[in-house]
Amino acid sequence: DAGVIQSPRHEVTEMGQEVTLRCKPISGHNSLFWYRQTMMRGLELLIYFNNNVPIDDSGMPEDRFSAKMPNASFSTLKIQPSEPRDSAVYFCASTLGGNTEAFFGQGTRLTVV
Amino acid sequence: GESVGLHLPTLSVQEGDNSIINCAYSNSASDYFIWYKQESGKGPQFIIDIRSNMDKRQGQRVTVLLNKTVKHLSLQIAATQPGDSAVYFCAENEGRGSTLGRLYFGRGTQLTVWP
Numbered sequence: 100d101a102g103v104i105q106s107p108r109h110e111v112t113e114m115g116q117e118v119t120l121r122c123k124p125i126s127g128h129n130s131l132f133w134y135r136q137t138m139m140r141g142l143e144l145l146i147y148f149n150n151n152v153p154i155d156d157s158g159m160p161e162d163r164f165s166a167k168m169p170n171a172s173f174s175t176l177k178i179q180p181s182e183p184r185d186s187a188v189y190f191c192a193s194t195l196g197g198n199t200e201a202f203f204g205q206g207t208r209l210t211v212v
Numbered sequence: 213g214e215s216v217g218l219h220l221p222t223l224s225v226q227e228g229d230n231s232i233i234n235c236a237y238s239n240s241a242s243d244y245f246i247w248y249k250q251e252s253g254k255g256p257q258f259i260i261d262i263r264s265n266m267d268k269r270q271g272q273r274v275t276v277l278l279n280k281t282v283k284h285l286s287l288q289i290a291a292t293q294p295g296d297s298a299v300y301f302c303a304e305n306e307g308r309g310s311t312l313g314r315l316y317f318g319r320g321t322q323l324t325v326w327p
Binding site for chain 2: 103132134141142144147155190192198200201202203204205206
């Protein structure tokens with residue numbers, strides 16, 4: 100398995116633009132997580148899905164953020180409109196569920212100018 | 213995520229020495245803990261995990277110790293190598309029989325290994 104795949108690896112966009120980050124979890128995993136990492140706040144959980152259903156989105160900072168998981172092999176995190184303070188590395192992770200390790204993707208480095 | 217923290221933000225060791233990275237957690241209900249390693253430009257990578265019914269677990273060159281009495285977790289790396297230089301995170305689950313796999317991460321410790 101290629102592991103968790105995220106795209107793009109890097110994204111530079113202008114303030115106000117819409118940004119869509121993509122994630123393909125490991126096949127067979129039933130839980131998917133979106134994290135944001137910054138120097139100031141470390142790794143923050145934004146939202147997670149179990150069996151494609153959003154379970155907890157309390158970590159989503161604002162209504163500008165939305166996430167979807169239309170099927171077991173794909174998820175998106177959208178920011179509309181983007182702001183400079185959204186600049187961070189966004190990670191997607193998946194697990195088999197239960198108390199098992201989370202496998203992380205390589206992340207998307209987002210820069211909003 | 214702030215319930216999991218680290219005693220030291222940075223740690224420098226000589227190559228060949230043993231490293232000990234510490235982590236404190238506050239949720240006494242947590243029953244599953246993981247250590248991750250993150251190299252520059254990469255995602256966190258699993259190192260070792262431990263469940264609350266254990267107090268020690270060993271892997272290849274790594275040992276995790278869990279002290280539930282004082283809610284303390286540590287990662288020991290034997291014969292530290294330059295390739296071990298990275299940021300190390302501890303993570304805990306929600307506990308209370310949670311089966312959804314949600315993890316809370318500490319802020320991380322930067323380990324630097326000098327030749």
